[in-house]
Amino acid sequence: MNKFAFVDCKTVDEALGQLDNGATVKAGGIDLLDLMKDGIVTPPKLVNIRNVSSLHGITAGADGLHLGPLSTLSEIAAHPEIQKSYTALADAAGHAATPQVRNMATLGGNIMQRPRCWYFRSSDFDCKKKSGGSDDCHAHTGENQYHAIMNNSTCAMVHPSSTAVPLLAMNAQVELTSKRGKRTVAMSDFYVPPEKSLINETVVQPGELITGVFVPTPEPGTRSAYQKYGEKESFDWPLADAGVVLVMDGTHCRKAWIALGVAAPTPIRSAAAEAVLTGKTIDEATARAAASAAMQGATPLSQNGFKTQLFQTAIYRTVLLAAGQMKRDPSSIG
DSSP: OOOOEEEEOSSHHHHHHHOOTTOEEESSOHHHHHHHHTTSOOOSEEEEOTTOGGGOOEEEOSSEEEEOTTOBHHHHHHOHHHHHHSHHHHHHHHTSSOHHHHHHOBHHHHHTOOOBOHHHHOTTSOOTTSTTOOSSOHHHHSOOTTSOSSSOSSOOOBOOOSTHHHHHHTTOEEEEEETTEEEEEEHHHHBOOTTTOSSOOBSOOTTOEEEEEEEEOOOTTEEEEEEEEOSSSSSOOOSEEEEEEEEEETTEEEEEEEEESTTSSSOEEOHHHHHHHTTSBOSHHHHHHHHHHHTTTOOOOTTOTHHHHHHHHHHHHHHHHHTTSSOOOTTSOO
């Protein structure tokens, strides 16, 4: 690990004043410390924002849910109003990693995680995402059983954030603050696909800080759920996950949002699956049809074709869970 300076900040303005010359923000530090230990990132300065009180807190108001980026996954999972009205977000936060990690990991850090790809995460490989790296994606011809099965022609990494999936399905917004002022970015525009940039994974610019996450109030009749599947039934990185938001009139679906996490390099919505459910009665047949539609156009690699079927299972079961027609799958992980 490289030598670095450590600056403890108490206000947003203090933190913004320290974000220069390659400085890196540290909140919980769960992912950051792993990257530093492996020599993937070598920041000269860590700006600790853990003690910035204005970045903590959860408020459920008439307009929606206001989340401080330093809200921990444990706090989000345990919040009664999130459990009731934003169930998929509580599901995602409550089934991420381990209890010890959830007590430290923050919402802002969770959506800002770096990709899961062992070629990127290893200093032994000149991954194309690294400055001066190879022109090839090693996962295309190498060990790729955990990699992307969609939008994977440029880079086959997957994004590991569990909370990003329901946030995308719930049309959340991220507030970014810099010395120039504030701006708001829709979750659908927050992540940058590899085709646009191999270096920048989000729209967060140098000198910017996440200062809030907002989720609009759900429409009456809204139900939601999130489930993920992996090799272990306890804590594990997901091989497939799905976040589903349905606006229901009884068993009739008026609107549907379906988001997938580790299918592609960024969290994605499935318009095809949503179209299958919209205006239909939710039952086993329509749930399976939506799951099948979501995987049309998938381009699995040499060792991860199994993920196509696994995603169909995740979507089908999570649609029925959101609709209240199935209990949480005991074989889902977390």
